[in-house]
Amino acid sequence: MLLQHRRIQKEVRDYRDRLEELIAERTAQLADEIEVRKQAHEAVKAERERLRHALDLQETERRLIAYEIHDGLAQQLAGASMQIQALRAMVGNASSETSRAFDTVQRLLEDSLREARGLINGLRPPSLDEYxxxxxxxxxxxxxxxxxxxxxxxxxxxxxxxxxxxxxxxxxxxxxxxxxxxxxxxxxxxxxxxxxxxxxxxxxxxxxxxxxxxxxxxxxxxxxxxxxxxxxxxxxxxxxxxxxxxxxxxxxxxxxxxxxxxx
Incomplete structure (x- = not known):
């Protein structure tokens, strides 16, 4: 009876030791899996931030180009249009041929200015930043x-x-x-x-x-x-x-x- 009791105690100890080993192994596996998932999450997060930074840079470049067009080309076209109007007023009663030439130049300048403003809005609408x-x-x-x-x-x-x-x-x-x-x-x-x-x-x-x-x-x-x-x-x-x-x-x-x- 005593031998049987000792054998049962040994089996219980062996089972407990084995169970503790299995728990330790599984705990280590879970820790490794958590670390792998954490690293993967951090990698995805870093890649997302990198891409968002690239988008920010792209938008900054768009804004700068839009400002350059607005302050450069668009202003020059608007100025040229005003000069044509002033010149036409100075000429006074011009011939029909001269009037048609003025009309053509004026229309080309207005079309170009409209296209320049379209480019500005396409690149970065000013209202997005302002309003x-x-x-x-x-x-x-x-x-x-x-x-x-x-x-x-x-x-x-x-x-x-x-x-x-x-x-x-x-x-x-x-x-x-x-x-x-x-x-x-x-x-x-x-x-x-x-x-x-x-x-x-x-x-x-x-x-x-x-x-x-x-x-x-x-x-x-x-x-x-x-x-x-x-x-x-x-x-x-x-x-x-x-x-x-x-x-x-x-x-x-x-x-x-x-x-x-x-x-």
Whole structure:
């Protein structure tokens, strides 16, 4: 009986020792897995920050080029247009041929100035920095020629004040690319853009009622959609594309709200 009791005690000790070894091994494995996941998370975070920094640099370059065009070429064209008008007034009753020449030069200067301003707005709309993303999108939609080709409805219910500059820029670029994508591919005569803020996120919806497409077949074809998804991912958000042949398209983007820094 005593021998049997000792044997049972030994088996219990052996089982306990083995169990402790297994627990120690599993604990070490879990620690390794946690470390690997932590390193992977840090690597993804670092890559995301690197790409966001690259976007910031790109936007800075866009802003500088826009300012250079505004302060250089656009001002020179505006000045030349004023000089032509003054010269025409000095000439007085000019011949019809001279008047036509003045008209031609004036029209060319005005067209060039309009194109220069279009370049400025395309690179970096001044209203984005001065008044925020809502004003910049309104300006984008009301730009001459855009509203004549397609009806664009814009609803904005952000109600969260100014956001961080990088986030406002991301929202603007996503809307800009979404509108461009719909105009190029959807054949729709109507586009709806809606912005709202809820649960700490800004929500962007871009919808058309065009020919539609299969979202699974355009990952490598429509760079605009790729850009929208990538921007959303870089800001910790997500982009969902809903469409089907003959069903129009709907792009829904959610981004965590980052308030503007005080100052």
């Amino acid at each position: 925020g993303v809502e004003a910049a999108i309104e300006e984008l939609i009301s730009r001459k020629g855009l509203g004549q080709e397609v009806q664009i409805e814009f609803q904005c219910e952000l109600g969260c004040g100014r956001m961080a500059a990088a986030l406002e820029n991301a929202v603007f670029r996503i809307v800009q690319e979404g509108i461009n994508n719909a105009r190029r591919h959807s054949r729709s005569d109507w586009i709806r853009v809606a912005l709202s803020a809820r649960n700490g996120c800004v929500r962007i919806e871009i919808q058309d009622r065009g020919i539609g497409f299969d979202p699974s077949t355009v990952n490598e074809g429509r760079f605009g959609l790729q850009g929208i998804r990538e921007r959303a991912r870089l800001f910790g958000g997500q982009a969902v594309v809903e469409s089907g042949p003959g069903k129009g398209a709907r792009i829904l983007v959610t981004l965590p709200v980052t308030p503007a820094s005080g100052g």
